[in-house]
Amino acid sequence: MKNKEITSREENFAAWYTDVIKKADLVDYSSMKGSMIIRPYGFAIWENMQKILDQEFKKLGHENIQMPMFIPESLLNREKEHVEGFAPEVAWVTYGGDEKLEERVCIRPTSETLFCEHYKKIIKSYRDLPKLYNQWCTIVRWEKTTRPFLRSREILWQEGHTMHATKEEAIEETLKMFKVYEDFQKNYLAMPVITGKKTEKEKFAGAEETYTIEAMMYDGVALQNGTSHYFGQGFAKAFGIEYLDKDNKLKTPYQTSWGVSTRMIGGLIMTHSDDNGLVLPPKIAPIKIIIIPIGSSDKLDTKVDELTNRLTQENITFKIDSSNKTPGFKFAEAEVKGYPLRIEIGARDLENDNITLVRRDTLEKVTISADIENIIKNINSLLKAMQEDMYNKALKRRNSMLHSAKDYDEFKQIAASKPGFIKINWCGNVDCENKIKEDTTLKSRCIIENEAVDGPCCVCKKDAKYKVYFGKQY
Amino acid sequence: MKNKEITSREENFAAWYTDVIKKADLVDYSSMKGSMIIRPYGFAIWENMQKILDQEFKKLGHENIQMPMFIPESLLNREKEHVEGFAPEVAWVTYGGDEKLEERVCIRPTSETLFCEHYKKIIKSYRDLPKLYNQWCTIVRWEKTTRPFLRSREILWQEGHTMHATKEEAIEETLKMFKVYEDFQKNYLAMPVITGKKTEKEKFAGAEETYTIEAMMYDGVALQNGTSHYFGQGFAKAFGIEYLDKDNKLKTPYQTSWGVSTRMIGGLIMTHSDDNGLVLPPKIAPIKIIIIPIGSSDKLDTKVDELTNRLTQENITFKIDSSNKTPGFKFAEAEVKGYPLRIEIGARDLENDNITLVRRDTLEKVTISADIENIIKNINSLLKAMQEDMYNKALKRRNSMLHSAKDYDEFKQIAASKPGFIKINWCGNVDCENKIKEDTTLKSRCIIENEAVDGPCCVCKKDAKYKVYFGKQY
Numbered sequence: 010m011k012n013k014e015i016t017s018r019e020e021n022f023a024a025w026y027t028d029v030i031k032k033a034d035l036v037d038y039s040s041m042k043g044s045m046i047i048r049p050y051g052f053a054i055w056e057n058m059q060k061i062l063d064q065e066f067k068k069l070g071h072e073n074i075q076m077p078m079f080i081p082e083s084l085l086n087r088e089k090e091h092v093e094g095f096a097p098e099v100a101w102v103t104y105g106g107d108e109k110l111e112e113r114v115c116i117r118p119t120s121e122t123l124f125c126e127h128y129k130k131i132i133k134s135y136r137d138l139p140k141l142y143n144q145w146c147t148i149v150r151w152e153k154t155t156r157p158f159l160r161s162r163e164i165l166w167q168e169g170h171t172m173h174a175t176k177e178e179a180i181e182e183t184l185k186m187f188k189v190y191e192d193f194q195k196n197y198l199a200m201p202v203i204t205g206k207k208t209e210k211e212k213f214a215g216a217e218e219t220y221t222i223e224a225m226m227y228d229g230v231a232l233q234n235g236t237s238h239y240f241g242q243g244f245a246k247a248f249g250i251e252y253l254d255k256d257n258k259l260k261t262p263y264q265t266s267w268g269v270s271t272r273m274i275g276g277l278i279m280t281h282s283d284d285n286g287l288v289l290p291p292k293i294a295p296i297k298i299i300i301i302p303i304g305s306s307d308k309l310d311t312k313v314d315e316l317t318n319r320l321t322q323e324n325i326t327f328k329i330d331s332s333n334k335t336p337g338f339k340f341a342e343a344e345v346k347g348y349p350l351r352i353e354i355g356a357r358d359l360e361n362d363n364i365t366l367v368r369r370d371t372l373e374k375v376t377i378s379a380d381i382e383n384i385i386k387n388i389n390s391l392l393k394a395m396q397e398d399m400y401n402k403a404l405k406r407r408n409s410m411l412h413s414a415k416d417y418d419e420f421k422q423i424a425a426s427k428p429g430f431i432k433i434n435w436c437g438n439v440d441c442e443n444k445i446k447e448d449t450t451l452k453s454r455c456i457i458e459n460e461a462v463d464g465p466c467c468v469c470k471k472d473a474k475y476k477v478y479f480g481k482q483y
Numbered sequence: 484m485k486n487k488e489i490t491s492r493e494e495n496f497a498a499w500y501t502d503v504i505k506k507a508d509l510v511d512y513s514s515m516k517g518s519m520i521i522r523p524y525g526f527a528i529w530e531n532m533q534k535i536l537d538q539e540f541k542k543l544g545h546e547n548i549q550m551p552m553f554i555p556e557s558l559l560n561r562e563k564e565h566v567e568g569f570a571p572e573v574a575w576v577t578y579g580g581d582e583k584l585e586e587r588v589c590i591r592p593t594s595e596t597l598f599c600e601h602y603k604k605i606i607k608s609y610r611d612l613p614k615l616y617n618q619w620c621t622i623v624r625w626e627k628t629t630r631p632f633l634r635s636r637e638i639l640w641q642e643g644h645t646m647h648a649t650k651e652e653a654i655e656e657t658l659k660m661f662k663v664y665e666d667f668q669k670n671y672l673a674m675p676v677i678t679g680k681k682t683e684k685e686k687f688a689g690a691e692e693t694y695t696i697e698a699m700m701y702d703g704v705a706l707q708n709g710t711s712h713y714f715g716q717g718f719a720k721a722f723g724i725e726y727l728d729k730d731n732k733l734k735t736p737y738q739t740s741w742g743v744s745t746r747m748i749g750g751l752i753m754t755h756s757d758d759n760g761l762v763l764p765p766k767i768a769p770i771k772i773i774i775i776p777i778g779s780s781d782k783l784d785t786k787v788d789e790l791t792n793r794l795t796q797e798n799i800t801f802k803i804d805s806s807n808k809t810p811g812f813k814f815a816e817a818e819v820k821g822y823p824l825r826i827e828i829g830a831r832d833l834e835n836d837n838i839t840l841v842r843r844d845t846l847e848k849v850t851i852s853a854d855i856e857n858i859i860k861n862i863n864s865l866l867k868a869m870q871e872d873m874y875n876k877a878l879k880r881r882n883s884m885l886h887s888a889k890d891y892d893e894f895k896q897i898a899a900s901k902p903g904f905i906k907i908n909w910c911g912n913v914d915c916e917n918k919i920k921e922d923t924t925l926k927s928r929c930i931i932e933n934e935a936v937d938g939p940c941c942v943c944k945k946d947a948k949y950k951v952y953f954g955k956q957y
Contacts, residue, residue: 037601037604037605039550039601040555040557041551041553041555044553046548046549046551047549049548049616052546053546053547056547072526073526073527074523074526075520077513077518077519078621079637080515084515098579099579100576100579101576101578102574102576105574106570114515123515126513127513127520142523146621151580
């Protein structure tokens, strides 16, 4: 039974998305246009993401640091490509109280320039390398059109910035952190992702290589859900960062940066949720179990107490809905919120020593014996199955929307008729990339590694260099 | 032996403070004047503070939320006293990229207005109360003169904002969270604090009552180290927040807010640190043990391995300094960094089955048997003793700088000659408060609760209403 307050996903995907995040109390709007309020239930998802990733970063030797949120204009201007990439969309502070600032400062759209200025001061010797820093913070990009989690003027993210003695080490770091993101999205968010290098045109302003994680949403549109950049020595040279190596020579270090943001929450929703509301993979859900008592009896109260005690022991988060609403209303609300498992404990069912478990992803019900150890066993196996099944379901759907085109007519035909990504052979020339964008609005997603070309460029018919995915993007 | 690179605390307290935080790698400066870089070692202290407080807040039913960092000018203007208090020091964003904004927006100096706008939307019924929200974020106040951690243009803090059905409940919340701060500062930061209400003149812009935590620094100067505000219905009325009560009548809720910031790190340093560098209470120190191997032998390597394995098991954080520097240099560096315990493991001492432990606070050395269980036992008891001793030492010093003055001549004499706080009887009139400030630069710290007046107002000789502490402030 579909939730009537949520627009159907098939009917209007954009309206469905907005309905789901509003109904599930993930976000709200304020009079600050283009920014959003991340409400407690939405923020708890971000806190879970942060906790898992932060542990992983630290395990790999990274340290957290906090840079200023402001960048003086002269500092932002230090690296040419970088400032050209970001200046059009930064927010400028021009007044402090009633006083006009001598030099205006922008709010960080990203912090390369601040990190480089600091690295210039603290990196002197090979002994100071590597520097493995990370920052959790808010960045600002003054976007014209915004959508909660996907494109916002304020973005909560983390940005890793590292410096290394050698090119090899920096590339290793770029790929290592890229793998951390990929694994996190697969194993925790149950999101299948396509990974690869960005083209010259699409890479980060100032990077030598940008590795991207491309997730495909339910509607076939791409979400760039994390990037890891190899900077080479570009910024280091622009900022004059040098270290004295073991051989007593001054050398320029090699740099990386990598980031993921609250955008992942948007990806999560547009991958898994449905017409009844949010569907969250158990491993990232802030509350794993919703307990709904039905009717009343001493036996029921005792059972709920017993169960919640064991859940606390097992470190399984839960919530009890003991409000006065009808069971049907409570079920619908539990579905909107996307609690992975619903436990219905009915006074009458308990007489037969039964309770009911309902999985949020499939809405399948199982009635099982109300023995506490049996309930816990079933909870654990259902949560595990749900996590795996959600990934596999998303993978199957994603794969069904991966297309490939031999020539440009076929490309345009698929682009016009089928949602998803289209794989082509490509010569590497930006003109062909631009032509595709003009003709179809599709942009290159990433260059597919380890896949040989098997024909000429799909657009210009010249020799192809790469296999590339193209797709619409959020 | 005093560290030569640190200015003596007795000679120049301000220079000493700056030397300690720079030498210990807590902060650095950037070209963004008035902001600071919180370096990994400093940020790890903040992360520890956040972890402990966040757990405590959540245990008491609070939820984290994330509001926009911007406030449109019209929204800031909504509560009169509030805007008058903050407008002179806010940072204004006037341009997004090349486009001038239609309405300028400030960066939040605090978030009452944003919370109230949101509460207006989500509080409809008595069932929606209480709302217990907290936010960890950065706020901006465009201060003219800044000092790392104490007064900065960017402040990392948390701000709790809660709404309640009744006045009693809101006051209870104000005092409950105030107690959380007090306990945290006593039990974790080993800081003795004086608590009480702010005077009308000194309270928060828009509050009915402000409760303040006043810590006294080593130099006798006060640091306001946390506040909890009871707002009454002022903001709620300005924002038109109303709820339908059980009796079917529309009522206005009661509000609180409470916050602490990275300023606590400054307080920590100016309470405990010394001429050799940082001294950190064990419970808040990111790294509790520094292990310094001296000489080399297989036996030494084995012992260090054994010890670090056990420390990991025991969840005691540690670091090993196995660099090529001399032991003396390593000792000095360990003192600068303020690791609570130093373990010197000498190859020669190990032949006699001995190792040496050195407490950072007293620099006392003990030589003990190198048996691992014995080392762990000694570590645990020394860390515990150190935490307690640091509090007691700070308390003793603080108490020695609490003065009281019977009349205004005595007051001025103490103010001119002795650092610390001066207790007086006060009539409650702001003119007397202002006169003290003009004559001596001292400001009221707080009204002392549960202490009866025992004479006329120290300044005007009229009937006194309160006992109040005055002091210089950071």
